[in-house]
Amino acid sequence: MSNILTFIELTADGAPRSSAAALLQRASQLGTPVAVIAIGPAHRDAAVTALGALGVEQVAVLASESADGAVGSAQTDAVAAAVDAFSPTVVLLPHSAEGRDVAGRVAARLGAGIVVDAIDLRADGDSVHVTTSAFGGAFTVDSVVEGGLAVITMRQAAAGEAAAAVQATVTELGSQQSTPAAVVEARTGGAAASGRPDLRSASVVVSGGRGVGSKENFALVEQLADVLRGAVGASRVAVDSGYAAQALQVGQTGRTVSPDLYIALGISGAIQHRAGMQTAKTIVAINTDADAPIFDIADFGVVGDLFSVVPQLIPAIEARTR
Amino acid sequence: MKIVVLIKEVPDTWGERRLDPGTRRVDRAGSDGVLDEIGERAVEAALAYKDGAADTEVVVVSMGPSSTSILRRALAMGATSAVHIVDDRLVGADLGWTAAALAGAIERTGFDLVIAGGESTDGRGGVIPAMVAEHLGVPLATGLSTLQISPDGIRGERTADEETLTISAALPAVVSITERMPDARFPSFKGTMGAKKKPLEVLSTADLGPKAAQVIDTAARSIVVEVVERPARVAGPKIVDDGTAVAQLVDFLSSKQLV
Ligand SMILES: Cc1cc2nc3c(=O)[nH]c(=O)nc-3n(C[C@H](O)[C@H](O)[C@H](O)COP(=O)(O)OP(=O)(O)OC[C@H]3O[C@@H](n4cnc5c(N)ncnc54)[C@H](O)[C@@H]3O)c2cc1C
Ligand SMILES: Nc1ncnc2c1ncn2[C@@H]1O[C@H](COP(=O)(O)O)[C@@H](O)[C@H]1O
Numbered sequence: 001m002s003n004i005l006t007f008i009e010l011t012a013d014g015a016p017r018s019s020a021a022a023l024l025q026r027a028s029q030l031g032t033p034v035a036v037i038a039i040g041p042a043h044r045d046a047a048v049t050a051l052g053a054l055g056v057e058q059v060a061v062l063a064s065e066s067a068d069g070a071v072g073s074a075q076t077d078a079v080a081a082a083v084d085a086f087s088p089t090v091v092l093l094p095h096s097a098e099g100r101d102v103a104g105r106v107a108a109r110l111g112a113g114i115v116v117d118a119i120d121l122r123a124d125g126d127s128v129h130v131t132t133s134a135f136g137g138a139f140t141v142d143s144v145v146e147g148g149l150a151v152i153t154m155r156q157a158a159a160g161e162a163a164a165a166v167q168a169t170v171t172e173l174g175s176q177q178s179t180p181a182a183v184v185e186a187r188t189g190g191a192a193a194s195g196r197p198d199l200r201s202a203s204v205v206v207s208g209g210r211g212v213g214s215k216e217n218f219a220l221v222e223q224l225a226d227v228l229r230g231a232v233g234a235s236r237v238a239v240d241s242g243y244a245a246q247a248l249q250v251g252q253t254g255r256t257v258s259p260d261l262y263i264a265l266g267i268s269g270a271i272q273h274r275a276g277m278q279t280a281k282t283i284v285a286i287n288t289d290a291d292a293p294i295f296d297i298a299d300f301g302v303v304g305d306l307f308s309v310v311p312q313l314i315p316a317i318e319a320r321t322r
Numbered sequence: 323m324k325i326v327v328l329i330k331e332v333p334d335t336w337g338e339r340r341l342d343p344g345t346r347r348v349d350r351a352g353s354d355g356v357l358d359e360i361g362e363r364a365v366e367a368a369l370a371y372k373d374g375a376a377d378t379e380v381v382v383v384s385m386g387p388s389s390t391s392i393l394r395r396a397l398a399m400g401a402t403s404a405v406h407i408v409d410d411r412l413v414g415a416d417l418g419w420t421a422a423a424l425a426g427a428i429e430r431t432g433f434d435l436v437i438a439g440g441e442s443t444d445g446r447g448g449v450i451p452a453m454v455a456e457h458l459g460v461p462l463a464t465g466l467s468t469l470q471i472s473p474d475g476i477r478g479e480r481t482a483d484e485e486t487l488t489i490s491a492a493l494p495a496v497v498s499i500t501e502r503m504p505d506a507r508f509p510s511f512k513g514t515m516g517a518k519k520k521p522l523e524v525l526s527t528a529d530l531g532p533k534a535a536q537v538i539d540t541a542a543r544s545i546v547v548e549v550v551e552r553p554a555r556v557a558g559p560k561i562v563d564d565g566t567a568v569a570q571l572v573d574f575l576s577s578k579q580l581v
Contacts, residue, residue, distance in 0.1 A: 071463065071489055072452075097465050097482040104452025105462070107418065113542035114417050116447040129547070135339045135444070140550045141346075148542030153449070179456055182463040182491035185477070204580075228581070246467075246481065246502065252335060252443055253360075253501050261580045272335055278555060282578055284571065290562070297555040300574045304563025312568040320572065320581045 003086045004031040005060075007079055007093040007102060008051065012068040012187075014043030016050055018198050019094035021159035024054055027092050028163075030123050034058045035168075036082045038067040038074035048168055055163025060085065062173040066181075072101040073181035079106045081173040083149065090128055095153035103153045105179065113145030116153045119258075128152070136252065136275025155256065156200040197231050199248060204230030205259045205280070207250055209273075210237040211266020211287065211306060218243045220310050221265055227317045233257065233277075235267045251276035265306045269294025286310070323473060324379045325368040326428050327401070328438040328450070329361035331384065331392045335443055346546040347414065348444060350388060357392035360439030362399075362506035364499055367437055369400045369507065371471045381405060383427050385420060387413065390522060397517035398509030405431060409526040416544045417445075421453030422537035426530030428458065435476065436496040440465050451498040457533065461491035467502035 004027040009017040020035075027033035035056045039047045041063045051059050062078035079091060079102060091106065093099040095117045107114035120131035124144075130152055132141045199205065206228065208221035218238070225232045234244035236251055250257055252275040262280035267273060269285070269292055277283070278297055285298040286306045295301040302309055333339040333348060334356045340349040365382060372378040382396040385407035393404035407423050415423065428436060436458070441448035448464075455462035466478035466489075476497055477490040491497075509517070527538060559574075561567055575581040 071461075071487075076456075097480070100447075100449050101452045101462060101464055104421075104449035105456040107449075108421060108453040108456035111418075111537065111541035113544045114449065114453075115544045116417070116449055130544075133552075134341055134549075138339070138552055139341045140552060141341070141546055142548040142550075143544050143546050145542055145544050147540075150542070150544075179459055180461045180492075182461045182489045182495070184487050184489055186488040188486045188488075252446075253441075261575070261578075275335075282580060283555075284575075290560070295560050296557050298560070299558035300571060301557070301560035302563055302567045302571060303560060304567055309563060309567055309571075313571065316568050316572045317575075317581050320576065 002031050003034050003088045005079065005082050005086060005088045005091040006033045006035050007075070007091065007099060008035045008037050009094060009096060009098050010037055010039055010047055014039055014047035014050065016047070016054065018201070019096055019099070019156050021054055021162065022157045022201065023092055023094055023154055024056060025160055026121060026154060030090065030121060030128065032058070034060055034082065034086055034088070036060045036078050038062040038064055038078040040065055040067050048170055052168040053165045055166055056168050057166055058171065059168045060171045060173050062175070064175065069184050070181040071184060072098060072105065073178050075102045076105040076109070077176035077178055078173055080109055081176050083110060085171060085173065089126065089150065091149065091151045093151070093153045095155050099153050103151050107151040110149060112149035112151045113147065114151045115143050115145065118152050118154050121152065133279065137279035156198070158201040158203060196225060197229070199231040199233055199255050199257060202231035202257070203259050204228045204261045205233045205250070205257050205277070206230050206263045206265065207233030207235065207267060208238050208243065208265045209235035209267030210241065212238060212243055215243045220306070223314055224263065224310055227314050227321070228261070230259070230261070235273050264294050265310065267294055268292045269297065323371070323375060323377070323434050324381065324432055325371065326431060326433040326436045327364050327368050327380060327382045327396070328424060328436065328454070329365065329382050329384050329392055329396055330358050330439070330442050331355040331386050331388050332358045332442055332444040339444065341549045343549045343551065346549045355388050355392070357395050358439060358442050360442065360499070360501060363501065363503045364437045364439050365396045365399055365401060366506040367469055367499055367503055370504070372400065381431050383407070383424060383431070385412065385423050393522060394517050395509060397520045397522070398513040399507055400513060403521040403523070405523050405525060407525045407530070411527050411538070417447055417449060417453065418541050418543050419538055421450050422457060422534040423527065423530055424450065425454045425457035426534030427525055428454065429531060430525070430529065434493045435471065438496065438498045440498045440500045451496055455496035458494070458496065461495045463489050463491050463495060464498040465500055466497055467500050469497060469499060469503065
């Protein structure tokens with residue numbers, strides 16, 4: 001496998017988003033990654049430098065004023081133009097809001113085959129085998145693309161060790177025949193930077209459910225996450241009740257997570273919640289109800305009151321890690 | 323205004339959902355098919371607009387081998403008419419075929435606005451709306467948690483990965499919504515009775531136009547080569563907190579090198 005086009009999501013000022021590093025590492029396992037970006041001309045150089053710092057040797061750039069004003073349009077054009085320029089067999093994108101829009105548009109425009117939310121990739125001669133999981137991890141599915149270009153979105157994952165920084169070579173991409181796009185009227189700043197790892201790629205996730213009882217009490221979930229250097233998650237009921245932000249919902253209609261450790265606090269373990277977390281390596285549940293279904297999949301279950309267990313657990317873990 | 327709503331039948335998430343390792347497809351016998359919850363919300367979004375603009379036509383479109391019961395349900399909720407794409411040639415359709423077929427049916431029906439769910443609960447791909455928009459050559463606004471429809475455009479909020487955007491588009495356009503959108507109404511008895519008399523058109527691939535045919539005949543496609551069922555998780559120890567639970571839990575975590 002030669003060139004692997006890798007679509008990199010950028011912030012408006014040209015910084016690669018958190019999905020970039022792991023995606024580039026995936027690409028380099030299959031071939032030579034070519035990072036594809038669309039960026040306003042003012043931030044072009046910053047973006048190229050930032051990608052070089054991630055170890056990317058080749059960057060294909062579409063510099064366009066509309067890169068952050070028209071939703072997904074310049075990005076789609078950039079990937080389509082890069083396919084022309086590099087004739088890759090595979091295009092990788094993050095399975096994020098933007099990555100999915102671009103993947104869908106590119107695949108439809110170019111008549112490519114598309115596989116989404118991949119958890120693993122494997123080269124086999126000229127084709128690539130893509131592993132996805134279905135029904136919350138109950139099934140593992142192996143697919144290949146036949147008859148042309150493969151467009152693949154990857155589930156976000158933790159990045160491995162960083163590659164050495166390089167000076168990237170730049171290919172300028174020409175503009176394309178765009179499809180009309182929606183326009184951005186306003187942006188309200190990102191989710192307040194919590195300093196915690198990203199939920200989708202964290203190796204530890206501590207989640208709270210209805211049993212946590214209130215937004216104020218949710219601080220307990222956050223404190224436990226912090227001593228474990230983990231991310232915070234929530235059940236749908238906790239989100240709907242306003243205890244936690246929507247971006248933290250884990251489950252069938254929220255995020256899918258596969259951390260090394262998942263701790264469920266006051267979560268019953270409804271089938272739709274389990275669909276988002278049951279591929280975690282180790283699951284711990286704390287729940288007052290001994291019959292809660294979460295215990296059926298927990299590697300360690302504590303039948304008890306989270307308000308008594310967690311305040312003792314936090315210092316006990318702190319004592320270990322100190 | 324003509325609004326097309328894309329709805330999909332999915333296995334009920336409250337039941338056991340299975341893939342059949344033999345056919346490598348969803349085991350439809352293994353679980354009841356229902357109208358996807360997000361699809362109900364998409365229908366609701368269209369009907370909410372129709373409530374205030376009576377000359378609005380709401381057409382529900384679905385592709386899939388199964389019964390027409392989900393289309394009848396949407397008609398009972400208040401949709402005007404339904405289109406069902408069903409053809410043996412489409413058995414085992416991948417995302418590419420599905421999007422091309424839906425786009426073909428939408429073009430044939432005519433539209434000002436297409437409303438889809440953000441992600442279906444079985445496929446969870448969340449790329450069909452983008453693919454359909456590209457085939458139709460119109461603006462795309464996905465993942466909307468609010469949606470205002472007016473005669474010439476749409477506007478809504480989209481919580482992308484790290485920020486919330488307010489976005490807008492002129493019509494015609496394709497949008498997809500999230501479960502933050504309002505809950506769907508229940509069909510009334512009168513609605514259910516009336517639904518039986520509403521038009522329901524059945525289309526095969528031959529009706530979908532040359533673009534869809536071209537995709538089905540020539541585009542690259544993804545093929546499932548293997549489906550493996552993962553072994554069910556086995557529960558570990560479950561202890562009742564008698565004051566020593568924290569110590570036992572910390573020992574467990576440290577035995578797994580997690581603390
Ligand atoms: C189509 C669809 C999609 C859905 N998608 C999702 C999804 O993505 N994510 C999701 O999470 N849900 C989802 N749901 C909702 C899901 O069915 C459940 O309603 C939800 O997961 C329940 O949340 P919970 O466990 O916090 O609340 P509950 O089920 O009410 O459980 C609360 C638990 O807290 C325990 N508890 C109470 N007090 C304490 C205490 N002091 N200490 C310890 N334990 C205590 C109780 O014993 C109970 O088990 C979906 C539902 C549908 C129909
Ligand atoms: N077979 C189908 N028939 C009708 N609509 C569909 C179909 N597949 C996907 N959709 C629409 O696309 C949305 C997203 O689905 P998906 O891309 O499968 O996650 C769904 O909520 C539907 O609105």
